[in-house]
Amino acid sequence: MTGKPIDGGAGVVSRVVDVADPADPRLDDFRDLNSVDRRPDLPSGKGLVIAEGVLVVQRMLASRFTPRALLGTDRRLTELGADLDGVDAPFYRVSAEVMAQVVGFHLNRGVLASASRAPELTVSQVLDGAATVVVLEGVNDHENLGSVFRNAAGLGVDAVVFGSGCADPLYRRAVRVSMGHALLVPFARAANWPGDLEVLRDKGFQILAMTPDPQAATLAEALPPRAGQPVAILVGAEGPGLQEHTMRASDQRVRIPMSRGTDSLNVATAAALAFYERDRLRTTVST
Amino acid sequence: MTGKPIDGGAGVVSRVVDVADPADPRLDDFRDLNSVDRRPDLPSGKGLVIAEGVLVVQRMLASRFTPRALLGTDRRLTELGADLDGVDAPFYRVSAEVMAQVVGFHLNRGVLASASRAPELTVSQVLDGAATVVVLEGVNDHENLGSVFRNAAGLGVDAVVFGSGCADPLYRRAVRVSMGHALLVPFARAANWPGDLEVLRDKGFQILAMTPDPQAATLAEALPPRAGQPVAILVGAEGPGLQEHTMRASDQRVRIPMSRGTDSLNVATAAALAFYERDRLRTTVST
Known part of the structure; x- marks a missing residue:
């Protein structure tokens, strides 16, 4: 599942968006991941589901939790490769430095995906x-x-x-x-x-x-x-x-x-x- | 094993020593526990073995690692009670505040013991x-x-x-x-x-x-x-x-x-x- 090089442009992944400004509001799903009161996965806040790393993002893609955005480095975009075929969510491609500024620490897994909570099962x-x-x-x-x-x-x-x-x-x-x-x-x-x-x-x-x-x-x-x-x-x-x-x-x-x-x-x-x-x-x- | 009240003085525990100054060098075995380069359990440094909490201290007392000092609050001293009978190491009794200043963070397990490394087994x-x-x-x-x-x-x-x-x-x-x-x-x-x-x-x-x-x-x-x-x-x-x-x-x-x-x-x-x-x-x- 990993290692297939892709061109990183249109075609293979529906939307790769290069972002250079860590303050860009399109990256808000991934901001301050470790913040006690603002972290995006707080059920009392945004309540998002966050997947980290290539393997877990792949599993999110296979799950009932549909990604609404991805954030990652070019290296991880390449590793995900064809797994992103047909994914209808933007992949915000950033440098490792911008990524660290957004999430609030250096995240060496290099890629994140956010999803809304799926309806609860009974x-x-x-x-x-x-x-x-x-x-x-x-x-x-x-x-x-x-x-x-x-x-x-x-x-x-x-x-x-x-x-x-x-x-x-x-x-x-x-x-x-x-x-x-x-x-x-x-x-x-x-x-x-x-x-x-x-x-x-x-x-x-x-x-x-x-x-x-x-x-x-x-x-x-x-x-x-x-x-x-x-x-x-x-x-x-x-x-x-x-x-x-x-x-x-x-x-x-x-x-x-x-x-x-x-x-x-x-x-x-x-x-x-x-x-x-x-x-x-x-x-x-x-x- | 817990809950037996003791008088905290001489008799039951061989040596209870009250310490009020966090800079007291007798507490050095327990100083800066989270420090990357000064922590006392670094094999390249002091190489001490540190037990934390009543249960683990009890197990150290039962092991081949003989404590050389203990640091804790009065509450944990009471909990250890008769387990300390015959222990030939000082118990430095401190407030929770002094303990936090020594170890570098609030340690809610409330008691520590230090031991030298026992000889390695083959x-x-x-x-x-x-x-x-x-x-x-x-x-x-x-x-x-x-x-x-x-x-x-x-x-x-x-x-x-x-x-x-x-x-x-x-x-x-x-x-x-x-x-x-x-x-x-x-x-x-x-x-x-x-x-x-x-x-x-x-x-x-x-x-x-x-x-x-x-x-x-x-x-x-x-x-x-x-x-x-x-x-x-x-x-x-x-x-x-x-x-x-x-x-x-x-x-x-x-x-x-x-x-x-x-x-x-x-x-x-x-x-x-x-x-x-x-x-x-x-x-x-x-x-």
């Missing part, structure tokens, strides 16, 4: 056709949330459902850590929590709640017997874990076999182990 | 009695390295061996992300790389090299048949992976079954999945 929508989903409660850290998406994408999980207390998966940092998979793996927010677990149950999902409780079944005991059924893996934040009333709404409590004298694993790592156990006997590459 | 030493070890090549990111230690401790891995190109596991950030397990899980640096893989082989270890290659055996195919044998899991950095000549020195190449259209997982997550597969049938808590 829980019922993301469950359609899904065999494995992860349901998160209290995961309020953008890096952990991004890692959950990356692990979900890599390990065969079809969708992510948010219970209460979760961070925004479309925050720039979450999108970056997810390697762009926050834009590709469907997600939905539960309108009622934990009441919406009934929506999963109505669709035939078995709901397994992860806990450090040594009385719980291990993943290897709980998951293989359910290989033929849809499964939802319920994961709480590191530290507090799932709320007790959420646990009670599950079908079974499950745990990772852990060594004595250690505490919980990172939440995204714990989730990855459950995804792996769900999928471990697959020997061929799946879509 | 590869042969860390293999003694070990059934599962992880061998890293090119893992040059402190957070990833810290996460590998945390995952190793939680998932039954006995030791960590460093091939070429790895970061320093005793850097402050690595120790923090490891939750202190970088101080507890034995590690050694290979003197000859990859030649020292022969030391593992001589001790009866089967060496499995992780790769994204779809031709490789899956973890679920490769690990269970070796349940009764010592195993070394060889992991390279995200992106480049293991060098080809390192791969060739292994007994078998193994992979995680991944979904199409995704690339590698984070290196610490990939390692965690191998550790999990190695240990997944354990149903009771091990030491």
Whole structure:
């Protein structure tokens, strides 16, 4: 996907626009990316979705989030090449210096794309056709949330459902850590929590709640017997874990076999182990 | 381990020393923690090991790294309580403001301990009695390295061996992300790389090299048949992976079954999945 040289003019990319003035208002989608109160990905502000770097921009182009503008250096324009065919958004071509002045720091990924938020999906929508989903409660850290998406994408999980207390998966940092998979793996927010677990149950999902409780079944005991059924893996934040009333709404409590004298694993790592156990006997590459 | 109130004077802790002057040279072990060139954990400088927060300080106290000084607020001194019994190092008790001035930022973990580097262990030493070890090549990111230690401790891995190109596991950030397990899980640096893989082989270890290659055996195919044998899991950095000549020195190449259209997982997550597969049938808590 990379390395194909293009002429950088009209034809291959619909609109390449050279910009030399960092104050140009056409670059406002990308201004002050690290500003606490003006950053363009603040849901209370512009609420834009920002993709960074060639790989994540490619994934945005393949997602339901349609770019409205791109900003980057000539080198990254060349790397994107034919991926930009048919993209109906301007590519603002700038020097690395202008780029740094616009975003507020040196961004060595060299290319950004902005998109408006796509309409939110419902829980019922993301469950359609899904065999494995992860349901998160209290995961309020953008890096952990991004890692959950990356692990979900890599390990065969079809969708992510948010219970209460979760961070925004479309925050720039979450999108970056997810390697762009926050834009590709469907997600939905539960309108009622934990009441919406009934929506999963109505669709035939078995709901397994992860806990450090040594009385719980291990993943290897709980998951293989359910290989033929849809499964939802319920994961709480590191530290507090799932709320007790959420646990009670599950079908079974499950745990990772852990060594004595250690505490919980990172939440995204714990989730990855459950995804792996769900999928471990697959020997061929799946879509 | 926490919450036991102590009087904060002589008796329970050998030496509590109140310090009001942030310039006091007795606090120098903890000065300018974030400074690029003066930070006390620089191997080229003081080379100290720094533990942050009650949990990690407790783990340092249980490790082969003997504290030479502690710095903290009265609240954290109280939380540490009896853990400090018999500790032959001064606890410099300061206000949160003085602490911030010394370390250079507000550190809300509230307590630090410093230790000299313990003598390095040899590869042969860390293999003694070990059934599962992880061998890293090119893992040059402190957070990833810290996460590998945390995952190793939680998932039954006995030791960590460093091939070429790895970061320093005793850097402050690595120790923090490891939750202190970088101080507890034995590690050694290979003197000859990859030649020292022969030391593992001589001790009866089967060496499995992780790769994204779809031709490789899956973890679920490769690990269970070796349940009764010592195993070394060889992991390279995200992106480049293991060098080809390192791969060739292994007994078998193994992979995680991944979904199409995704690339590698984070290196610490990939390692965690191998550790999990190695240990997944354990149903009771091990030491």
